[in-house]
Amino acid sequence: MKVLKVPYAEKDEAKALGARWNPTRKSWYVPDGVAVEPFAKWLAGGSEAGGEPSARDARAAKPVVGSKYVELAHACNPFEECAECRPKLIDSGWFEAHQAVRKMLAAL
Numbered sequence: 001m002k003v004l005k006v007p008y009a010e011k012d013e014a015k016a017l018g019a020r021w022n023p024t025r026k027s028w029y030v031p032d033g034v035a036v037e038p039f040a041k042w043l044a045g046g047s048e049a050g051g052e053p054s055a056r057d058a059r060a061a062k063p064v065v066g067s068k069y070v071e072l073a074h075a076c077n078p079f080e081e082c083a084e085c086r087p088k089l090i091d092s093g094w095f096e097a098h099q100a101v102r103k104m105l106a107a108l
Contacts, residue, residue: 004028004042
């Protein structure tokens with residue numbers, strides 16, 4: 001997928017060539033498998049065009065995570081309790097939030 005910078009006045013032209021609109025990112029893009037050459041004038045100035053990523057591209061590349069997201073240093077099974085991860089999850093507040101959700105779902 002290649003991100004495009006399409007002015008509003010040129011959106012119909014980009015769409016006719018096969019560009020698609022991403023409402024979340026509020027930007028046009030070229031889907032994977034579609035030739036990018038016809039879109040050269042709209043290629044975003046980020047890594048897709050060979051330059052430095054713009055601030056917008058950098059924000060868009062970050063995964064969206066919840067407020068209780070905790071990154072763990074090793075690859076344990078997320079569906080089984082891990083003795084190594086438990087202290088970190090308890091300290092972060094994740095474990096308490098997880099238990100509250102489980103309790104609420106059990107009551108349904």
